[in-house]
Amino acid sequence: MTRWRFPAGVLGMAVALVMSSAQALPAAVMAPSVYRSVSTISIAAQSELEAQAEAGKASDSRICAAFKLPPSLILRVLRQATEVDSRTYAHDLDVAPCQSRGALQLANGLQGSWIINMSGSARVEFEDGRILLLHCRFCGKPFAR
Amino acid sequence: MPAIHGIIVHQTGGPTADSAFNSYKAGNSGAHLLIDLDGTIYQTARLNQKTWHVGKLRARCVAELKCSAPKKWDPSGTNKTEMAKAWPDRYPSNEDAIGIELVARFDAKAGYDSATNEQNAALSWLVSELQASLGLNAMEVFRHPDVSYKQSTEAASAKWRP
Numbered sequence: 001m002t003r004w005r006f007p008a009g010v011l012g013m014a015v016a017l018v019m020s021s022a023q024a025l026p027a028a029v030m031a032p033s034v035y036r037s038v039s040t041i042s043i044a045a046q047s048e049l050e051a052q053a054e055a056g057k058a059s060d061s062r063i064c065a066a067f068k069l070p071p072s073l074i075l076r077v078l079r080q081a082t083e084v085d086s087r088t089y090a091h092d093l094d095v096a097p098c099q100s101r102g103a104l105q106l107a108n109g110l111q112g113s114w115i116i117n118m119s120g121s122a123r124v125e126f127e128d129g130r131i132l133l134l135h136c137r138f139c140g141k142p143f144a145r
Numbered sequence: 146m147p148a149i150h151g152i153i154v155h156q157t158g159g160p161t162a163d164s165a166f167n168s169y170k171a172g173n174s175g176a177h178l179l180i181d182l183d184g185t186i187y188q189t190a191r192l193n194q195k196t197w198h199v200g201k202l203r204a205r206c207v208a209e210l211k212c213s214a215p216k217k218w219d220p221s222g223t224n225k226t227e228m229a230k231a232w233p234d235r236y237p238s239n240e241d242a243i244g245i246e247l248v249a250r251f252d253a254k255a256g257y258d259s260a261t262n263e264q265n266a267a268l269s270w271l272v273s274e275l276q277a278s279l280g281l282n283a284m285e286v287f288r289h290p291d292v293s294y295k296q297s298t299e300a301a302s303a304k305w306r307p
Contacts, residue, residue: 063218087158087168090251094201094294096218118218119294123253131253144218 034108035124035132038078041071041114043102050099050117064098067118067142077122078104078114081134089133094119096144118144146193151237151285152272153199153292154300156249156257162187165246174198176244178271184263186271189246192279198244200293202227205236208291220294236292237285243275247303256298265304272305 047064069077084093096118104124105111112126120143122134136143155176157165162181169175169189176198177190190196201224206212215223227235236242245268249258260268272286288300 063216066217085159086251086253087164089253090158090257090296090299091155091289092174092200094220095290095296096220096294098218119220125254133253145221 030108030110030128030130032083034106034110035126035130036079037107038075038104039107040105041074041078041102042104043069043071043074043100045102046100048099048101050095050097064118067098067100069100069116069142073139074100074102074114074116077116077134077136077139078124080138081120081122081136084133084135086133088135089121089123093121093135094145095121118142120145146195146241148241149192149237149243149279149281150232150241151281151287152243152245152275153237153287153289154268154303154305155198155244155246155289156251156260156299156303157246158249158251158257158299160248160250162248165248174200176246178243179246179248180264180267180271181248182261182264184261184267186267192243192275195239196244197239198246199237199239199242199289200295202236202238203292203294205234205292233285236287245271247300251296256296257301259302260300260304265302268303269305 046068049061049064098118099115101115103111103113110126110128112124114122114124116122120136120139122136124132124134159165159168162179165179174197175189176196177188177192179187179189201220204223204227207214228238232241247260247264247268249260251257275281276283286305288303289295290297290299
């Protein structure tokens with residue numbers, strides 16, 4: 001597994017300084033923007049067949065071969081994609097048969113895991129229980145709509 | 146909708162009927178009927194009114210093994226191809242399908258909650274009534290993910306056949 005470290009940005013650094021001596025606070029006291037201050041990511045799998053993909057629905061794993069996300073794009077999605085509610089994520093957004101997934105760490109040290117679907121939706125789960133549902137409207141290739 | 150050819154069964158992704166109504170009022174996609182957790186049925190659009198509840202269509206011929214699957218995942222392209230076909234060569238769409246929503250919470254890890262017994266009883270009655278009054282083919286009732294690219298747990302527990 002390879003790790004990439006990126007500058008966290010001014011906001012992230014300020015939050016990190018304030019919270020540098022503390023363990024990660026419960027989800028209830030952390031500002032939503034903190035969850036977007038991603039400082040490092042790692043990639044566990046690329047071009048993976050999505051868990052729900054079923055045979056007979058054009059879910060050939062070869063379809064996923066081209067779905068490889070560069071670290072810079074993963075970071076951009078995790079930091080800038082639009083947060084959506086559960087109805088939008090579940091009912092309105094499409095589910096593609098392909099995904100990439102990995103882990104992340106916020107500027108304040110909180111860790112989490114991410115899954116980015118080839119449709120442009122993403123789910124991020126943090127170790128404090130917070131879940132972010134995202135939709136990347138600005139994503140072009142290799143995403144598909 | 147000049148003609149109605151089928152019914153699509155959805156789940157709302159929100160925990161209450163009010164959360165669905167508020168979503169509709171905000172201009173988001175909505176369907177024609179909504180069944181609350183206790184089986185209460187609400188009509189949320191005229192039955193012949195077009196609403197945007199189906200999304201991009203899957204290729205019906207692929208599911209029915211009448212054509213080969215595309216080599217790449219292209220929901221917009223596939224939808225365009227499908228919408229150029231007349232029903233029943235394609236699935237019922239926003240143009241000709243009634244949408245029935247079941248109130249159900251969605252959990253990002255576990256998926257949609259199961260339909261309640263009351264919801265399934267109401268759904269079974271409603272589908273039967275709509276089929277009888279509109280002359281619909283009994284086979285043209287689909288779960289949302291069967292016809293569009295949606296979460297596979299949506300309406301997985303919905304039952305409408307006696």
